[in-house]
Amino acid sequence: MEAQQIIKALEALAQESRLAAFRALVKAGPPGLTPSVLSDKLDLPAPTLSFHLAQLRHAGLVNVTRDGRSLIYVANYDAMSGVIGFLTENCCADAGCAPASCRPSKEKNETRARRRA
Amino acid sequence: MEAQQIIKALEALAQESRLAAFRALVKAGPPGLTPSVLSDKLDLPAPTLSFHLAQLRHAGLVNVTRDGRSLIYVANYDAMSGVIGFLTENCCADAGCAPASCRPSKEKNETRARRRA
């Protein structure tokens, strides 16, 4: 995953409403949530929410599908995995960081991050 | 770690120059780096770099000490660990995310995140 891509994702998550929306989508799991449900849950006007969901979408953190008149937003776990992987490999000391269970077994530099599908 | 704290950290990292600066500091390790070295490495005018380092500092991602006329910036691994932990626990599906080796052993929901000092 490229740094620019990561920055987009971090930008997207670095905003209260969007982080809340994304967390809600993660919690909701594969069935996802519609904007109206989110709008209600997060108490955000539809256009504002729509704006934020678009940001998340452009950052690749969520996917959308349509079901009748409703849209279904679903968290993209692969993207999130990429972000966490990047941070772990590029922004953590060899073993001074990373939450305990999470030590990439001494791989050099960004080997793993570069192996994109 | 609180959501607001996390947002500050994500904001700080979600900017090209700052992410580059932080990565350089992580790479540099405990000895850290001075602004002039960073300014040179990243090709940023001193005031601009200073502004970004202040952002990182306010987000708690770096610490500063003085050595003579130079300041020494050092990455704060604990803070970074907190960020990665939060993302892993709040923004990942039960096991649908997190980079392979990094699975918090099935803890329920946000138990660990809530255990704040």
Added chain:
DNA sequence: ACAACGTTTCCATATTTATGGAATTATGGA
């Protein structure tokens, strides 16, 4: 005390981001 150096603060400017009402675009049901 003075000069040089490393760094920050001040400040004006340019750019980007967030907000939400009004209008608009899909979709499905009667």
Added chain:
DNA sequence: TCCATAATTCCATAAATATGGAAACGTTGT
């Protein structure tokens, strides 16, 4: 076809962020 619903796009406005020259600040050597 007409209406109601779900969501987005349009657009004006407000607010936050980034940039970098000039000036100021602390520290060290002379």
